[in-house]
Amino acid sequence: MANKKQNYNHVKLYRKKLPARTVERLSKYRRLLERYSLQSENYIYSHDLGRLLNLTSVQVRRDLMLIGISGNHRKGYNIKELIEQINKIIDTEHGHNITIVGMGNLGRAVTKFIQYNQSKMNIVAGFDLDPKKTGKKIAGVNCYQIGTITKKIRELEIDVAILTVSPDAAVDVTRILVGAGIKGILNFTSVHLDVPSDIYLKNYDIITSLDEIGFFIK
Amino acid sequence: MANKKQNYNHVKLYRKKLPARTVERLSKYRRLLERYSLQSENYIYSHDLGRLLNLTSVQVRRDLMLIGISGNHRKGYNIKELIEQINKIIDTEHGHNITIVGMGNLGRAVTKFIQYNQSKMNIVAGFDLDPKKTGKKIAGVNCYQIGTITKKIRELEIDVAILTVSPDAAVDVTRILVGAGIKGILNFTSVHLDVPSDIYLKNYDIITSLDEIGFFIK
Numbered sequence: 287m288a289n290k291k292q293n294y295n296h297v298k299l300y301r302k303k304l305p306a307r308t309v310e311r312l313s314k315y316r317r318l319l320e321r322y323s324l325q326s327e328n329y330i331y332s333h334d335l336g337r338l339l340n341l342t343s344v345q346v347r348r349d350l351m352l353i354g355i356s357g358n359h360r361k362g363y364n365i366k367e368l369i370e371q372i373n374k375i376i377d378t379e380h381g382h383n384i385t386i387v388g389m390g391n392l393g394r395a396v397t398k399f400i401q402y403n404q405s406k407m408n409i410v411a412g413f414d415l416d417p418k419k420t421g422k423k424i425a426g427v428n429c430y431q432i433g434t435i436t437k438k439i440r441e442l443e444i445d446v447a448i449l450t451v452s453p454d455a456a457v458d459v460t461r462i463l464v465g466a467g468i469k470g471i472l473n474f475t476s477v478h479l480d481v482p483s484d485i486y487l488k489n490y491d492i493i494t495s496l497d498e499i500g501f502f503i504k
Numbered sequence: 505m506a507n508k509k510q511n512y513n514h515v516k517l518y519r520k521k522l523p524a525r526t527v528e529r530l531s532k533y534r535r536l537l538e539r540y541s542l543q544s545e546n547y548i549y550s551h552d553l554g555r556l557l558n559l560t561s562v563q564v565r566r567d568l569m570l571i572g573i574s575g576n577h578r579k580g581y582n583i584k585e586l587i588e589q590i591n592k593i594i595d596t597e598h599g600h601n602i603t604i605v606g607m608g609n610l611g612r613a614v615t616k617f618i619q620y621n622q623s624k625m626n627i628v629a630g631f632d633l634d635p636k637k638t639g640k641k642i643a644g645v646n647c648y649q650i651g652t653i654t655k656k657i658r659e660l661e662i663d664v665a666i667l668t669v670s671p672d673a674a675v676d677v678t679r680i681l682v683g684a685g686i687k688g689i690l691n692f693t694s695v696h697l698d699v700p701s702d703i704y705l706k707n708y709d710i711i712t713s714l715d716e717i718g719f720f721i722k
Binding site for chain 2: 304310313316318339377378381382390392394396398399400405406445446453469470471472480488490491492493494495497498501504
């Protein structure tokens, strides 16, 4: 019991000091390693892991030191242990419950993408305005009327929302999500959202990204 | 004629020194302003533009100075002139030709999203492996067999690809795209891509972003 508590304190300690970039890389290491372990490899060297992600082996070793893992000089890192430690650090025990808000083309496609790629998050609800979509399962997910969203978010303990509504609805829906207690938003609408500082907002602004690509390649 | 050339040289000069963040913001200003001008407003103040995007008015004025525009103290910025100057700076004359590689759920949804949001880019082709999808129009875009991709990219002068293939195909398809002369890639596959330094690669890694959101909200 004491040992368990100590472990937990360690994990908390590691978590505290991780910057966003490190968390991003840990997520990528994990995805690669899961593929590796399917191929029945037991160990991997930092330079191999680095090479697969265009990182230096120094960077890889530094990241893994930050979560309390050091490799074996001869054999490298034990893949199973590494995956387990990354799980402990970046996941919560039961995973987060997430919702797709806007079950149009993009919402459905993102739902299927997440299911296919086995994210650690549980998609527990979808929301839409269109009565043709609500009251049934879409891509395996219960789709509810958007009018019930505050109630459902609390009932289903959802803390992350993926926003795939039409641009016109983005600002209003976000206000409702924040009011209902959502803590993280992945915003696909290409609309600028103004959220309180305790909300973790990530923007996937396709139109701006295309402008940016277009500018830098000409 | 001399005047035209001088203008062109100015535009080239402005372009040269713009960092990615500025280009991003210019793209966002333009999108907002286009909405504004629909509402038949003629002028906007830097602090209004800033407020709508959570930026300081100083930041807005600095960005617009970088493209050679200074506002009128009393009236603010002329919206029409501002949009035109941003067009001149960040667009090419005829727009870029882009392709959606992988016309599954996500590819089709992204195609429709880009059309709906009136990007300055022209989607001129889609590609897929599935013979049920090829040889016809999908979401208004001609969908070709992926085997013809190198030929078609050259023929249609495509320089940007949006990658929505399955993860297993991502690395191989990217190699083909680069070989065919693609200069910019928006990668939706959540697979790490290793491209030459002259390719402008932008990653939309949904799985990693969800891990990151999950980590920082707990």
